[in-house]
Amino acid sequence: MKIKKLSAMLLCLSLALFVAACGNGGSKASDPAAEGATDTGKEPAAEQVVLKLSTWQTDAKAQWSKIIPEFEKKYPNIKVELDLLNEKGDSVASMQKLDLMAASNDQLDIVELPYTNYSQRADIGLLEPLDSFIEKDGYKYEDEYLVDTHVNGKIYALPSSMQRWFVIMNKAMLDEAGLPVPTDWTWKDFEDYAKKLTKGDGAEKRYGAYLHNWPDYFQLQLMSKPSDNTFLKSDGTSNAKDPLLKANLEMMKKMMYEDKSVNAYEDIISQKLAYRNQYFNRLAAMLPMGDWMVAESGGTDAIPATFLTAFAPLPKIEGESKHYSPVQPTYMAVAAKSKNKEAAYQFVRWYTSEGLEIGGRVFSGWAKSDTDKLVDTIVNSSKDPSKIDLESLKYTIKNTTPGTAPVPAKYADEAKNVVIPEAELYILNKQDIDKTIDSIDQKISEVVKNNQ
Missing domain, CATH: 3.40.190.10 (Periplasmic binding protein-like II)
Incomplete structure (x- = not known):
């Protein structure tokens, strides 16, 4: 037990030191307007931002190959690269790898967490609070999502899939x-x-x-x-x-x-x-x-x-x-060490509302989701809908x-x-x-x- 506690303390300390070192620098996507117009008087193209999406969910399960291109069409200045934490979709092994990445120089931007792994990672500073982003977007959390994701009074993630x-x-x-x-x-x-x-x-x-x-x-x-x-x-x-x-x-x-x-x-x-x-x-x-x-x-x-x-x-x-x-959500969050937090939040918000339904595999934690329509989508996208x-x-x-x-x-x-x-x-x-x-x-x- 002492060894276990010591390991946990070392992990927390390394994360805290890393987050402190990162500060808030580079936390927002580049704003071309702030750099002024070019000599030709034309607005410059938005700088390309490359985000990593770290998850244990394989493409076969989550349909990232369908979802990510749709996001990139809507936000052409943001590219999302899938970072599959475990080839077999093992969530336990994936969370172990995630903890190591958080304490290293590995890039972390968007993080998806299983049901029982969220509060611990929020508590040790791995995740960025989203309250200011939500306030800027101008919506009330409780009107948009079916479950409460507050940890210590702050929102560190939005619910993505909602397991029943x-x-x-x-x-x-x-x-x-x-x-x-x-x-x-x-x-x-x-x-x-x-x-x-x-x-x-x-x-x-x-x-x-x-x-x-x-x-x-x-x-x-x-x-x-x-x-x-x-x-x-x-x-x-x-x-x-x-x-x-x-x-x-x-x-x-x-x-x-x-x-x-x-x-x-x-x-x-x-x-x-x-x-x-x-x-x-x-x-x-x-x-x-x-x-x-x-x-x-x-x-x-x-x-x-x-x-x-x-x-x-x-x-x-x-x-x-x-x-x-019981409803057991998965959680989509922005990594505290991300250098592009605004862009990462844009993906999190989009995915946990309209984006998840594109995959047609799981039910949504978004309060405005059309459940009947989603059921039809999930069934029709299955290998043989006639068997359901x-x-x-x-x-x-x-x-x-x-x-x-x-x-x-x-x-x-x-x-x-x-x-x-x-x-x-x-x-x-x-x-x-x-x-x-x-x-x-x-x-x-x-x-x-x-x-x-």
Whole structure:
């Protein structure tokens, strides 16, 4: 722990020294008007600005090759070069590289950050506050974007894609079992569907659902809450004592070992099962997942779609009147060390409003986005739109209420990671549920304390 803290302190110190050394010099794009007209009396051409866009998202996922040229048409004096931080799109490895770049002489201008990585980078000075740019543009942040991105009272990023969760389902398997596409259902209904959709034995067995070994699956029922819907409460303290965490772990274990309607946990780990393979190879009928799977439901080059996928809202909690889903944005920011901050902000603002929709792959965090139109764009740009049930998709998007989404605490990933070994002990029958909840609560509380 001491080594970890020392490393963090050294990183913060190096970033602080670098930002201080950079100051505000060269923070704006060149203004040709300030240099005066040429001897011929004609206005000089705007100086070309070259920006780096540093992101973990590959072109296949984000469609940068479609988006960036459109920006450059609108702003011909700004050229944007894609800086893919990891060839495989690994966000964890990408953030490690980003931190090294921030403390070095590498060029950083535009930075895209995953959901749980934003506040930490804002807190240590890696990102430029955008409040003055927003004020100059003359709009109210809350009128333009669906989630709050304030950190320590300042806005360091604008939300780009807005991830929601739902359940994707093999429509032919539903029809075979005589089950309708759910429009109003609970987690108990989800368990019942999984049992009815399970078929066969051995290597050819089809499971009713697939629950992956991501921490998100340990908190699925928490995700159905309108607020305090993660392992941390909105105030940054442990949420492990919420009864829904206990209920969700019990549900997972029951489905794995009593109902046998989802893969056993040890098989997921030992066989390194992948959720895409399980679903698209017809080995699982249902899959709770984020909305990046809309476009993928039409198939990809790696895994073609061979059946119709239907969509249902994330099951609701017993007694709750609405279907909720967490909204997990990605963040687009201007690097504090950029020498062209105004130009970088122009891209950030453009991309997080009109630009993102050009890619036709993900949903937008822009409040003025036309969701129905965007759904059509995403579906029609998929490899095979005929494999996506548009009616159930539009119903699901329309009838899913976003839960509140405060900016995750800078230690959110650390808190999430301490849950995994304790939850696994329970699921693998090595620890009882009450001991598990107590241990998770204790370990998350220690993370919170160590970060205060």
